[in-house]
Amino acid sequence: MALRFILGRAGTGKTRLCLEEIRKELRQAPDGPPLVFLVPEQATFQTEYALALTPGLSGMFRAQVLSFRRLAWRVFSEVGGAARPHVGDVGKRMMLARILARRRNELRLFGRAAGQYGFSGTLAGVLSELKTYLVTPEALEQAVRMLPGTAETDSLQAKLEDLRLLYTDFERELAGKYIDPDDYLTLLAARLGESPTLRAAEVWVDGFAGFTPQEYAVLEALLKAAARVNVALCLDPRSGRREDLELFQVTRDTRARLAELARKNGVELERPVELAGPPARFRANPALAHLEREFFRRPTKKFAGPPENLRLVAAASRRAEVEGAAREILRLSRERGWRWRDVSLVVRNLADYHELVATVFADYGIPCFIDRKRPVRHHPLVELIRSALETVTENWTYDPVFRYLKTDLVPVSRGDVDLLENYVLAHGIKGAKWADPEDWHYRRSDALNRPVPNGTGAPAPSDRDRYLREKVNRIRRRAARHLLDFQRRVQAAGTVRELTAALYDLLSDLDVPGRIEEWSREAETEGRLEAAREHRQLWDGVVELLDQVVETLGDEALTPEEYGRILDSGMDGLQLALIPPALDQVLVGSLERSRNPDIRAAFVLGVSEGVLPGRHGGTGLFTDREREVLLAAGLEVAPDTRRKVYEEQYLVYIALTRAGHYLWVSYPLADEEGGALAPSSVIPRLRELFPGLREETLALEPEGTAPGADLPYVTAPGRTLGFLVTRLRDWKSGVTVDPVWWSVFNWFAAHAGWRERCAPVLAGLFYENREPRLDPELTPELYGSRLVVSVSRLEEFRGCPFAHFARYALRLKERDVCRLAAPDIGLFFHAALKTFEDRLREAGMEWDALESADCTRLASAVVEELAPQLQSEVLLSSPRLRFLTGKLERVVERTAGVMAAHARHSRFQPVAVEVAFGPGRDVPGPAYPLPGGGSVELAGRIDRVDVAHTDNAAYLRVIDYKAGPRSLALDDVYYGLNLQLLVYLEAGLREAAALAGRECRPAGAFYFRVQNPLLKGGTPVPPAEVAPRLLKAFRLQGLVLDDPALLRLMDDAIGSESAIVPAGLKQDGTVKKKPGVVSAAQLERLQEHVRRVVAETAAEIQAGVVAIAPYRKGQANACRYCAFKPVCAFDPLLESNRYRQLRALTAGELWRLLGLPEEDEPGDE
Structure with a gap:
C-alpha cells in the first residue's frame, strides 16, 4: 500500500506521464495485475481512446479507464451489493413528488413550494448534495440541536427540520427495496476492500482538482486496498510564492487531505514525482509559456514584443464572437493543417452559447460536439x-x-x-x-x-x-x-x-x-x-x-x-448524455467539465465580468452564512464562497493553459437585448502582461472599405454568400466596399453548384416589392361583373389597395376562432338594441315614455335571449364570461336609458333601425357612374334613421352604434379613410320617402357609443348631476348642420353646450364654431367629394390596382392592425416600399381644397 503524488504546473506532462507508465506496464506484463486509470466521467472516452492508440501494445486487458461511478459498478459486479433496483434521477423526482404531496401540510418552510412545478427536482439536488457530503438524516437532526436559538437561525432550523423529515421519508422508501445512485460511492467505499481485483492493482488518478467527501472515502478505501495509488495534481511543487500558493490552494488542500488519509491508515507516502522546469506544452510558444507562468504573479513581468498565437478579441455580440471564432478555426485548419479534434472551444456558461455554437458551426461546416446533457422536454x-x-x-x-x-x-x-x-x-x-x-x-x-x-x-x-x-x-x-x-x-x-x-x-x-x-x-x-x-x-x-x-x-x-x-x-x-459520435470534431464545453489536455488551439469565449471568474453569492438551498453556521455546528455542505473564489481563480488558470500552440480569448460587448457587457478582469491583465498585444474588434458583418479588409469574412461558401449579399447591398446604396467582394462574386459565378444557389439570393438585391396592376380581363372574374361594394371595403382600399386585394380578391382572412372578441361584442350590442326596439314596438311603447324600470326589464329579457346565441354559448362557458353577461346587460340598460332621455329632449324619433341598403335589400343603395363606363352600387346597413318634422320640412339624421370611442375627422373623410357616415346619410336621404313617408333634408350623421361609462371625479357625484353628466358621456359625435332651429329640434335644452349633439349656441342665438359643425354648403360639398372618392376608388378597383401602398397620417397607419402584413411583406427599409404620407388638414385647408372660402378655425367659443 503506497501513495505517490505526481505534481506539476499545467502543461508539464502529468497526464502523459500517467499514460506512459501504464503503457510501460502493459508492454512489460500484458497479463499482470490490473492497472486502473481513474478520471472524471467526461474524460473517460478521450483517455481510453488515447491509450488505445498506443502503438505496439499486444493488448489492454490489464488497463481500465474508469470514472468513480464506473469503478463502483466494476466492484459491485465482483462483490455484490447492487442487486436491488436502481432509482435514477427521474425515479427520485417522482418519489419525492409523492412524499412532498403527502407531507405538504407538515412542512414549516417548504409547504408552499411543495406544490410548485420543479420543486421535487430542486429537492432531489439538495439530497444529492447532502449524500455527496455524507450528511445523514441523523446528522441533520444533530445539527438542529446544535444550532443556537436565535432569530438568525430560525429559518435555517425550519429548513433543516423540513429536510430531515423529507430525507427520512425518502430513505425509508428506499430501505430494503431500492438503491439510490447517489449512494453508489458510499457503498463502494464500504465494499471496495472486498474486491480481489483491486488488492494488487495499481491506480492512477488524474484530471481532478479536488474531491467530494464521498470520493475521499473511496480514495481512502483504495489506499488501503491497492498496491499503489498515484494521484496527479496541478500545482507548483517548488514555488513558495504567495501568488502560486493561492492559485493552487484547491489542489494543495487536496494533497494535504490525501496525505493525511495515508498517514491515518498507515499507507506509505512515496516521494512525489515533481515535474518542474518550463512546461513542455509551451516549449514552442514563449508567449503562452509567459502567460502560464506570470498571469497570477506580481509584480508584473511584461512580455517583450508582440505575442504570437495569442489573440484578444472584443466582439459586438455573442453571435459576432462565435462567428469570429468559427472563421479563425477554419483558417487554422486550412493554413496549419490542424484537425478539428486539435481545437477546443470552452466557455464559463455554456447555456449562453450552446445554441449559437451549434447554429454557427453548422453554417461554417465545422463538425463539433457540444458536451452537455440535452434536456428533452420539447421532444x-x-x-x-x-x-x-x-x-x-x-x-x-x-x-x-x-x-x-x-x-x-x-x-x-x-x-x-x-x-x-x-x-x-x-x-x-x-x-x-x-x-x-x-x-x-x-x-x-x-x-x-x-x-x-x-x-x-x-x-x-x-x-x-x-x-x-x-x-x-x-x-x-x-x-x-x-x-x-x-x-x-x-x-x-x-x-x-x-x-x-x-x-x-x-x-x-x-x-x-x-x-x-x-x-x-x-x-x-x-x-x-x-x-x-x-x-x-x-x-x-x-x-x-x-x-x-x-x-x-x-x-x-x-x-x-x-x-x-x-x-x-x-x-x-x-x-x-451523448458521447462524441465522431473522432474528428471540435470539442465544445464548459470550463468545469472540459478535459482536453492534448489540444493545439483553445478558444475561450465569454470572458465577461462576473462570468470568468464567476461572481458567487450563496447558491442552492443554503446561503453562505447558513453554511458557516452549519460548519460551526459540525455539518459541512458544499464549499463556501471563499473556497469558490479559489476554484474560480484555478478555472481561469486552466482556461488559459489548455492549449500549447494557440490561444483565443474573447468577450462580447453586448448581450442579445443590446445591453452592455463589461470585460472580465482577465482582459486588462492580458493587456498588462502583453503590451504588444493588439486587441481586435469584431463586427457581426463585414464593414471594410480598404482592399483586403474584409478578407477574414471570406471563409465557408454558404456563410460568405450571406456576407456578399450584405456588401453588395451596401454598394448599391452608395457605400464603398472592399474590392475583394468582386472576386468573391466572380468565384460564385464560376462554380456551377454555387451559381444556381447564388442567383436567386443576388436577385433579391434588385427586388422591388411592388405589385403590378391586374389584367383588365381578370378583375371581373375576381370582383364580379357587377361592382357592389360596402363602405368598409372602399375605406380599406383607400387605406391600402393591396389589403383590399388580399381580402376581396384572394379571399384571405384570419382563421375563425370561437371566442369573444371586440367585433362580437359590437355585433351583440347591435342585435340587442335592434331587439330592444322590436320589443318596444310590440308593446306599443315609445322611447320618450320609457321609464328606468322598463329599461331594466327589457334589457334583461333581451340579453337573456341573445346571450346563448353568441359564439356557440361562449357567454355561458365560464363564471368569468357569465359575469361579463351581467356587464353587457348593464350596458344595454344604461344605453337604453340614455336613448330614452334623448327622445324626451328631442323632436327626432327613430323611423327605422337596421336598414339594409343595396341590391336586393330593404332599400336600394346609392349608385354612381364610373369614368370608364358602368357604375358602382353601395351596400351597407344603417343602425338607425331618425326624422324630425316641422311645419315646413322634415329632417333626417343617421346614427351608427359603436362599442368603442369614435370621432369623425373631416380630413379622414377627404382622404377617403372614413366615408361611412356621409354615405349612410346619402343612402337615407335618397330613400327618405320609403323610410319617413316624405322627402327629407339632411340634419346630421352621428356615432353613438354603446357603453356604461364610469363618471370620473375625486368626490362622489351629487345625485342631481348624475343624469346631466351621463348625457354628456353619451354625447353624439359626428356632423351636424349649423342651424339653430335644427339644433333645438335635436336638443330642446341646448345652451352654450348641448348634452346630446356636439354643438352649442352663442348668447346671440347663433351656432358656435366647433369641429363637426358645418354649413349646408359645406355638407353638400363634402357629399359631392365623397361621391367623387367613391367613384374614383371603384374605378381603381376595376382597373386592377393592387399596389402595396399603405397610408400614414401622423401616428396612424394602415399596417398597424393589418392581418396581411406577412403576405405583402411591406418593408419601409426598401426603396420601393414607402408609406403614402397624408398630411393632417386644418378646417380652413380642407374647405379651400374643396373649393369653399376659408373660415375661422372652429373652437370652443
Missing part, C-alpha cells in the same frame, strides 16, 4: 405523453389535443391536422363532442350563430361545405381513435401500474417505437448522428422511466391528474 415523444394525459384530465380542451396531434407521432398528416384545427377553433369544439358518434355539422354562421349566405347567396350548405364536413369527420375519427381508447383505459385504471400500462398501450398502438427508429435512420442518412442517438436514447429513457414508475409506485392508487404530475416531474428530469 415530440415527451410532448405526446404529456399532451395525451392532459387531454384526458382536462376534458379534451383545444391546447393539449392539438399538441398531441402535432407531434408527428399520430397517423394524421399535418395538412389534415391544420384543417381539423381550423374547424375546431371556428366551432369551439371540446369535451364530449370529440366522442360524439354523430357527424359534426359544418355550417356558416356569424358570431350570433345566425346562418350566413354561402357563395351562391343561399344559407344552405354548398357542395364545398358538404365536402369539408365529410373530410373533417373522417380526420377527427382518425385523430381521436387512439386517444379515446386511451381515455377508456385510464378511466378503468385503479393503480399506477394500470395507468402506466394504458400509457404504454397508447405508445404501442401508435407504433411510436417504429416511428422513433425511422427518425433515427433518417437522421443517420442525413449525417445527423447526434440527432439519431438522441431519438434512440430518449425512447430507452422513456421506457426506463415507465419501468421506474411501476417499480416505485406500482400498486398505489392515484388519480390521472396526480399520475400526470408525477410523470411530468419525471420527464422534466430526463436528460440525454
